[in-house]
Amino acid sequence: MYQLTIDKEKFLTEIWQKKPVIFRQAFKEFTDLIAADELAGLACEEEVAARVVVTQDQGNNWQVINGPFEDYDQYGEENWQLLVQAINHWYPDSQPLVEAFRFLPDWRFDDLMASFATPGGGVGPHIDQYDVFIIQGEGRRRWTVGDIGDYQQRGGVTTSPLIENFQPIIDDILEPGDMLYIPPGFPHQGFTLTLAMSYSIGFRAPSQQELLSSMADYLIDSNQGQQRFTSTTEPVAPGLVPSAQQQGLMDLLVSLAQQPAAYQTMLGKLLSQNRFELDICEAERLDxxxxxxxxxxxxxxxxxxxxxxxxxxxxxxxxxxxxxxxxxxxxxxxxxxxxxxxxxxxxxxxxxxxxxxxxxxxxxxxxxxxxxxxxxxxx
Missing domain, CATH: 3.40.366.30 (50S ribosomal protein L16 arginine hydroxylase; Chain A, Domain 2)
Incomplete structure (x- = not known):
């Protein structure tokens, strides 16, 4: 139903996690997965992760309102966007689009996000730490993408993905069926020109923090990781920790990473989990x-x-x-x-x-x- 027209082998060797690219008509005769009113209805459900982003101050500020929502009349006809995460969990008809991207491994797959945007709607310049494919449905949106660099968080808020403006290396308009690929770390911003639907396929790998946290939890729960550091020589000065001993202590962690039996259970559990709630079926006991x-x-x-x-x-x-x-x-x-x-x-x-x-x-x-x-x- 959704046939991706790109050369997948060339994409993986020359583009994947290297550079942002626009693919014209990546999906020929693309039809929207879901109607705008159905998407709005999903965002009214308690279990579904959704947010509305309102563009303010002539495109210099953005207000985020988290769902669930009761109605959208208050937002008017311009300058806002509805984003609904993980629609593949809640809307089975979206699975064919997900299947088009299974040339990439399932463990990396994060979710399929759908958005409805009014003219002027967007989320502001930001950086994602994951790979994303943005497929344009109905309507037209202008996208700018910058190069990897050292960018300041907007307003000095270090926890925000929003950044100050960037110099674009891509500045173009997506039409229905076009697709923009953005690797981690490249700043980007979308600006809606007409009423528009778009879809984002995200692929994410765990961070060092997530791996270390999961590893620590697993070692504690399984009562493993009891080995301690030993040494044959000690420093002359009592308050000194020599570089060799610093490295020796850290080598205890390295040794765990070299023992599959020590990390495989943790890794399998971590990679098979979802960030967003699943739509679990009602239990059915069959023999x-x-x-x-x-x-x-x-x-x-x-x-x-x-x-x-x-x-x-x-x-x-x-x-x-x-x-x-x-x-x-x-x-x-x-x-x-x-x-x-x-x-x-x-x-x-x-x-x-x-x-x-x-x-x-x-x-x-x-x-x-x-x-x-x-x-x-x-x-």
Whole structure:
């Protein structure tokens, strides 16, 4: 339905995480995923992360109002934008657009954000620390992108992504079906020319802070990481910490990073978690016979939007990481576990074969019970 026309191999070798680029007609005959009124309705839900950004002071200031929202009349017909995060969690019809970007790994995928903007609407000049693809739907928006550099936060607010103005290296207008790719660290700003819909596909990697915090939590919970620093020589001055001992202490952390058994559980759990709430299905307890009958009647097993199902290469154990948890399977069933990781839905014929494998059968039943997967009709 949504066919990405770019040369993916060339993109990965020459552009990915290197430079911002506009792709004209990246999606030919692009049609909007969702109507503006449906998007506005989603933003009224308590569970959905949404915000309105109002452009003030003739484009020199921006007010952010977080949802949920009851109505939008107060914002008028110009100078505001509605942004709704993770619509792929709440709006199943958005999944085909997500699939177009699965040439990039699922562990990096953050969310699909949709926005509706009135003329003059925007969020101001800012820098994101993740990769983003911005696809233009209905309407027209002007985008400027600057080069990586040392930029001052707007108003001196160090916690804000907003920055002072930048010198653009890209300054152009996106039409329906056009796509702008921006790597981490490049300042950018969008300005809405007409009523417009746009979609942002974000890819994010964990920071050093997130990795260290997750590692510390895991070591404490599992009672690991008890090794202490030892030395054979000590400094002459009692108040001195020699460089060699400083490095030796830090090498204790390096040694953990060189032991897969010490970090793989933490890493799998961290990378399979979502920043935004998932739309978990109502729990459904089935036994194997009931599931088999449903599959024989033609049902498919689909995972909920945004759910990450990951395998670690050379893992010390046979397990899938799903939404921050571990799910074990028999070593002989790895091919089927790979199917579950790589496919967002499993056809009835495949699923019936999976049911013949005890560990995969139990896994499927558990995922349905947890509301991570559900039975759907064949389209």
């Amino acid at each position: 194997a016979a009931e599931l088999q009958q449903a599959l024989q009647d033609g049902a498919v097993i689909s995972r909920i939007g945004g759910l990450k199902v990951l395998l670690l290469e050379n893992d010390s154990e046979n397990r899938l990481f799903i939404n921050g948890d571990c799910f074990e399977f028999a070593a002989a069933d790895r091919d089927y576990a790979e199917m579950l990781a790589n496919q967002t839905s499993v056809a009835s014929e495949q699923a019936l074969l999976m049911l013949q494998r005890e560990s995969i059968q139990q896994l499927l039943l558990k995922l349905i019970e947890l509301g991570y997967c559900y039975l759907a009709d064949t389209e």
